[in-house]
Amino acid sequence: MKLTFLGAVQTVTGSKYLVQTARQRILVDCGLFQGLKELRERNWLPLPIEVPSLNAVILTHAHLDHSGYLPVLAKNGFRGPVYCTEATRDLCEILLPDSGHLQERDAEFANRHGYTKHKPARPLYTAADAEASLKLLRPVSFGAVHKLDDGLTVRFQRAGHILGAASVWLEEGGISLLFSGDLGRPNDPVMLDPAVAQPADYLVVESTYGNRRHERIDPELSLAEIICSTARRGGSVLIPAFAVGRTQSILYHLQRLKANRRIPDLPVYLDSPMAIDASGIFCRHLDDHKLSDSQCRSLCSIARYVRSVEESKALNGMAMPRIVISASGMATGGRAQHHPLYRLPGSRDSRRRDGEWCVGSHHPRATGACPRHSEQP
Secondary structure, eight states: OEEOOSSSSSSSSOOOEEEEEESSSEEEEEEEOOOSHHGGGEEEEEEEESGGGOOOEEOSSSSHHHTTTEEEHHHTOOOOOOEEOOHHHHHHHHHHHHHHHHHHOOOOOOHHTOOOOOSSSSOOSSSHHHHHHHEEEEOOOOEEEEGGGGOOOOOEEEOOOSSOOOOEEEEEEEEEEEESSSSOOOOOOOOOOOOOOOOOEEOOOOOOSSTTOOOOOOOHHHHHHHHHHHTTTOOOOEEETTTTTTHHHHHHHHHHHHHHHSSSOOOOEEOOHHHHHHHHHHHHHGGGGOHHHHHHHHHHHSEEEEEEEEHHHGGGGOSSEEEEEEEHHHHHHHSSHHHHHHHHHHEEEEEETEEEEEOOOOOOOOOOOOOOOOOOO
């Protein structure tokens, strides 16, 4: 068995690991390089293997830095199965076409404004390419041993990161490999704990945080403090959050804070079609998290869904304090970027940025009081 790193080397994105046996070539994860331009440009480089020679792909989870290169693979001739969990399949069905749409939009924008050296600029892949790649997905249950050809076996165990996230155990000829994928935190109020690692001869661990430790803070206390102080100023809270995973956690905490009257009853707007769809998938996969069906319904019902661009822009004309949650990508380069542009800088609103709360607004003061936090801002 031979292991080759094709991504997530000297960076934390673009995860791709080639596993070769005497008769098999398996790619564990198939991620996009994201972030700085020098990283994104790697997506255009050909893989150092013949793509049609790959026998299968195994996905640890649906985030694009682990799944987003799959349409490129399929476009270049890969026709094998892509093994993943059921929730990963469902999330890929919204994430990959959306990624293709954004690739098309960026290429069109570059051509329209003439800032590209390519004539014309082309998308890495299209929404149609992404839809075609979805036909290759083959769901596999957690814990089940799935036998591939040539005596290679694979097993998924829970990683606790997002819905469907798994660590992947491979074994062939008595030699075993365990790929961690992205691991969630133990004792998370929403996601199931990562499973105890299965014994393996070789362990491949991803490490986004390096030698940093998570802060030991109460997220509900932090949310309550910033929401209450912002409401007293008559401002609004803008929260950029990953559409898959983080948004659902924030909605859970907001629902609890409102139910326990720790924050004022401000309207909550979820301004992200992808996050809306992901929340629906979250409520369909009750076995993948700790919440009951009724808790899921409460989580999803606390927010008013904003689906159109017109509805999104209309939020800026409201004078009353509110909480707006938008996918972080949309708040920086998508339809929701008008929220921070309109509201910051200033003195009343708050938004989360780079790990700290930032303040700013332009709209008139509105009333808002916190039932449990009475200190002055």
